Structures are given as C-alpha cells and as structure tokens.
Amino acid sequence: MNKNRLLHLKDGKTNQNKKYVVYWMQQSQRVHYNHALNHAIKVANLYQLPLVCFFGLDDTYKDANERSYAFMLDGLKEVKEILTKLDITFVLRFGKPQEVVMDVLNDAQALIMDRAYLKIQRAWRKDLFHKLTDNEDLLIDMVDTDLIVPVHIASDKSEYGAYTIRPKIKRLYESFRDFKKLSIIDNKKLVDIISDDDLSNIDDLIQKMDIDHSVPKSSYYHGGYQAASHLFSTFIQEKSDHYPESSDPSTNYTSLMSMYLHFGQISSLELLERLYLALEQGQLKGETFDQYIEQLLIRRELAFNYVFYRQGYDVFETMTENWAYQSMNAHEFDHKDYLYDLETLESYQTHDIYFNAAMKQMVKTGYMHNYMRMYWAKKIIEWSPSFKKAYETTLYLNNKYFIDGRDPNSYAGVAWCFGKHDRAWTERKIFGKLRYMNDKGLERKFNIKQYVQDMDQL
Ligand SMILES: Cc1cc2nc3c(=O)[nH]c(=O)nc-3n(C[C@H](O)[C@H](O)[C@H](O)COP(=O)(O)OP(=O)(O)OC[C@H]3O[C@@H](n4cnc5c(N)ncnc54)[C@H](O)[C@@H]3O)c2cc1C
Numbered sequence: 001m002n003k004n005r006l007l008h009l010k011d012g013k014t015n016q017n018k019k020y021v022v023y024w025m026q027q028s029q030r031v032h033y034n035h036a037l038n039h040a041i042k043v044a045n046l047y048q049l050p051l052v053c054f055f056g057l058d059d060t061y062k063d064a065n066e067r068s069y070a071f072m073l074d075g076l077k078e079v080k081e082i083l084t085k086l087d088i089t090f091v092l093r094f095g096k097p098q099e100v101v102m103d104v105l106n107d108a109q110a111l112i113m114d115r116a117y118l119k120i121q122r123a124w125r126k127d128l129f130h131k132l133t134d135n136e137d138l139l140i141d142m143v144d145t146d147l148i149v150p151v152h153i154a155s156d157k158s159e160y161g162a163y164t165i166r167p168k169i170k171r172l173y174e175s176f177r178d179f180k181k182l183s184i185i186d187n188k189k190l191v192d193i194i195s196d197d198d199l200s201n202i203d204d205l206i207q208k209m210d211i212d213h214s215v216p217k218s219s220y221y222h223g224g225y226q227a228a229s230h231l232f233s234t235f236i237q238e239k240s241d242h243y244p245e246s247s248d249p250s251t252n253y254t255s256l257m258s259m260y261l262h263f264g265q266i267s268s269l270e271l272l273e274r275l276y277l278a279l280e281q282g283q284l285k286g287e288t289f290d291q292y293i294e295q296l297l298i299r300r301e302l303a304f305n306y307v308f309y310r311q312g313y314d315v316f317e318t319m320t321e322n323w324a325y326q327s328m329n330a331h332e333f334d335h336k337d338y339l340y341d342l343e344t345l346e347s348y349q350t351h352d353i354y355f356n357a358a359m360k361q362m363v364k365t366g367y368m369h370n371y372m373r374m375y376w377a378k379k380i381i382e383w384s385p386s387f388k389k390a391y392e393t394t395l396y397l398n399n400k401y402f403i404d405g406r407d408p409n410s411y412a413g414v415a416w417c418f419g420k421h422d423r424a425w426t427e428r429k430i431f432g433k434l435r436y437m438n439d440k441g442l443e444r445k446f447n448i449k450q451y452v453q454d455m456d457q458l
Contacts, residue, residue: 012139018109027116033267035145056097074223087188158309228260250450303412324419327432357455
C-alpha cells in the first residue's frame with residue numbers, strides 16, 4: 001500500500017490482556033480491494049491477535065430510508081459471509097457508529113478505521129478519536145481506500161475545476177495502483193461478541209427500523225459486491241464499445257457503478273485495474289478507457305476534493321462561486337412562466353415530458369442517467385420561486401431517491417448546476433450566467449422520445 005493512504009493517529013502500548021484488533025468498517029463496505037481491511041489484518045498479525053470487523057447501523061442517519069438501507073444491507077450480508085470464511089468476526093450493532101463501536105474497544109489492541117470525507121463521516125471519526133486519547137494501549141490508524149489518489153495528496157486546496165485537478169491526479173495515480181492481494185489472518189479464532197442482528201432476514205430488519213418507509217427498496221438494483229462485479233463485467237463485454245455514445249439518455253451504455261461506489265461495495269481502484277486488464281486483452285477501446293477514467297478518476301475525485309476543502313458544500317450560500325452568486329442575485333426576480341411546488345415535481349406532473357420521465361426514473365428505480373440529472377436540476381431552477389429554493393429542492397430529491405445519493409458526487413453534481421466547477425455562459429433570463437438547458441437540445445442531440453417511452457414502461 002502506498003504509505004500516503006495511511007494516517008497513523010495514535011501509538012498503542014502492547015498489552016498481553018488485549019484480545020483482538022478491530023477494523024471499524026463504515027465507508028468501504030467490501031472485502032475486495034479494501035486497503036483498510038488489509039492493513040487491519042496485518043496489524044492483527046503483528047500482535048498475533050484475531051480480527052473483529054465492526055459495523056454500526058444508525059437509523060437516525062439523515063435521509064435514511066428503505067431504499068438505501070436495503071441496498072446497503074444486501075452488501076453487508078455478503079461482507080459478513082466472506083469475512084466468516086476468512087476467519088474474521090463480523091459484528092453489527094445498532095446505534096450511532098462512533099458510540100456503539102466503543103462497546104468493543106475495551107479488549108482491543110488496535111483500531112483501524114476507513115477514511116471518509118463528508119462532514120458527518122469526518123465528525124464521527126473525530127469524535128471517536130477524542131474519546132480514545134486516554135486509552136494508552138490502543139493503536140489507532142485510518143486508511144483511505146475509497147479513492148485512487150487520497151484527497152489531501154492530490155491537492156492541498158479546493159480545485160477550481162476538472163482542468164485544474166486533472167494534471168495533478170494524472171501525475172500521481174500510477175503510484176496508487178497499490179493493491180496486490182488480501183493478507184490472510186494468522187490467528188483464526190472467531191471472537192464471541194454478539195451482533196444486534198445476523199442479517200439473515202433483511203426485509204424483516206428493515207421493517208423494524210425507524211427509517212423513512214415511504215421510499216421502497218428498488219426492484220431494479222441489488223446491492224453488494226457480486227452484483228457490482230457482474231454489472232461491471234457486462235459493461236466491459238457488452239457496453240464499453242458504445243461508452244463514447246453513452247451521453248444519450250435513451251441508451252444504457254454506462255456502467256451503473258455509482259451506487260456501488262457510494263457504499264464502498266466496489267473499489268474505484270479495482271475498476272481501474274479491470275479496465276487496464278481489458279485494455280491489454282483487447283476487450284476495450286482506448287477511447288472508452290480515456291472517457292471512463294475521466295469520470296471515475298477525475299470527476300469523481302474532484303467531487304471529493306470539493307467536499308473536503310469546502311466546508312459549506314451543502315448550504316446554498318456557500319456551495320458555489322462568487323460570479324454565480326452575483327449573477328443569481330441579478331436574476332432573482334426574473335419572470336417565470338411556470339412555478340411548481342415540490343409535490344408536483346415529485347409526482348412528475350409538470351408540463352415537460354422529459355422532466356417527468358426523468359423524475360419517474362428516479363422515484364421508481366433509484367437511478368437517473370447523468371445527462372437527465374443535469375436537465376432535471378436545470379428545470380427545477382427554471383420553475384422554482386428562488387435559486388435557494390431550487391437548490392434545496394434538488395438536493396432533497398437527490399438524496400431521498402437516488403441510491404447513490406448523499407455522496408460527495410451528490411453535492412458536487414447539484415452545485416455544478418449552480419455554476420460550481422463550470423464556467424460563466426452568455427447571460428440569459430432566469431439563469432443569468434448559469435448554463436442553460438432546454439428540451440430542444442435533448443431533441444436535437446438524442447433519441448429522447450425513446451427515453452420517454454422506456455420510462456413510460458416503468
Ligand atoms: C444534478 C446532478 C446530481 C448528481 N447526483 C449524483 C449522486 O447523488 N451520486 C452520484 O454518485 N453521482 C451523482 N451525479 C453524477 C453522475 O450523474 C453519476 O455519478 C452518474 O450518472 C452515475 O452513473 P454511472 O455509474 O452509470 O456512470 P458511468 O458513466 O458509468 O461513470 C463511472 C463512474 O464515474 C463517476 N462519474 C460519472 N459521471 C460523473 C460526474 N458527472 N461527476 C462525477 N463523477 C461521475 C461515477 O462514480 C460513476 O459511477 C450527479 C450529477 C448531476 C448533474
């Protein structure tokens with residue numbers, strides 16, 4: 001592992017009475033290509049102790065609903081099964097992760113955490129760390145395994161756009177192709193710690209949880225590494241030749257990896273390595289490789305740079321650039337032909353068939369094509385009483401319905417519609433200098449009627 005993935009937070013004194021090492025898995029919910037898990041196994045082997053992998057399931061998490069939790073729990077069930085085969089104990093507890101993990105730390109010699117970048121995720125880790133500073137014996141490490149190039153290594157500041165971060169990441173990423181193979185745990189003793197649920201019946205568990213039950217599980221997408229891996233193989237074998245045409249919403253040529261990446265069920269580094277292999281084996285066009293890397297490596301990691309360095313990434317007043325605020329202020333009171341409330345938008349009852357189709361895709365399936373995400377958000381700007389209201393509505397719907405919602409990409413994607421990581425365009429009514437999109441563009445560029453027909457079938 002490239003040593004820059006590792007943050008050594010605290011030394012620990014060896015104590016013969018300690019019974020195990022803990023890997024607190026929260027962000028990277030997988031076994032494959034998990035540097036944090038691998039590091040935890042190595043630390044456990046150093047002490048010749050068994051390893052406990054801990055997960056905290058919090059039903060008070062903002063925007064927690066049946067859809068996102070069912071997807072996540074499908075993945076965790078697989079993780080548990082694989083870890084058991086690898087002689088690693090999996091423990092699941094209900095509650096705030098940074099609080100309930102404390103219950104298993106008394107007997108732990110070391111704690112390894114995976115790194116995450118949203119404010120709440122950082123606060124959890126910080127909070128836990130502060131509670132543990134007096135624990136003399138406990139070694140604490142944190143490992144970045146969610147990105148190809150860790151945010152603080154790629155850049156030490158908030159990047160202006162893809163064009164400023166691209167050369168930095170391109171210079172560095174080869175040295176982060178650093179996962180060889182998962183180590184084997186020496187001490188194979190399973191540890192006797194009770195879980196709050198054994199994940200044998202996820203539907204039952206979901207029903208018992210105090211989460212939003214109004215957004216049902218997606219019948220289109222199943223969570224977990226196996227599903228992700230299978231979809232990615234299909235992408236390489238059947239879709240990748242067409243990836244350069246994938247911006248047409250009527251096609252289905254993208255990889256659908258965002259929801260799996262969001263829960264850490266598959267690693268972006270694994271995707272990169274599989275692309276390299278496919279390229280070497282003649283299964284992938286160079287053009288597809290370049291375009292996919294631009295999304296996975298540059299755009300995705302730009303979003304992480306954004307949430308890491310911009311504290312106010314989730315607040316209207318602080319999420320975008322000054323030129324955009326000036327322009328929005330100048331157009332705040334422009335006349336609008338249509339104004340829709342949340343209920344009309346959410347029930348896809350507007351006058352715009354393309355918006356309605358996209359909104360329906362989001363509500364019914366938990367996914368929406370990238371181009372339609374842009375169009376959808378731009379229409380909400382056009383039909384809302386203010387830019388602030390439009391921002392809040394867009395983010396609310398994004399994080400409620402998308403399986404990949406509540407992600408750095410969610411905040412960056414929505415902010416992009418308000419000028420972030422974009423540029424100023426020719427001034428026009430309502431939008432000012434923000435980029436404008438209309439139905440004529442969809443009709444000119446794409447087989448958009450086909451998209452509408454497909455969504456009618458949902
Ligand atoms: C208004 C708006 C809201 C968005 N909300 C989200 C969200 O909640 N969660 C989310 O993950 N993405 C979001 N995106 C980004 C993008 O739309 C999705 O990542 C993409 O559609 C996922 O589909 P895919 O995995 O099939 O993409 P592919 O084309 O197969 O791309 C592969 C991977 O590259 C990354 N990627 C692709 N497009 C982008 C992009 N435009 N920006 C950053 N990374 C990208 C994703 O990780 C994706 O899984 C949003 C974009 C906009 C404009």
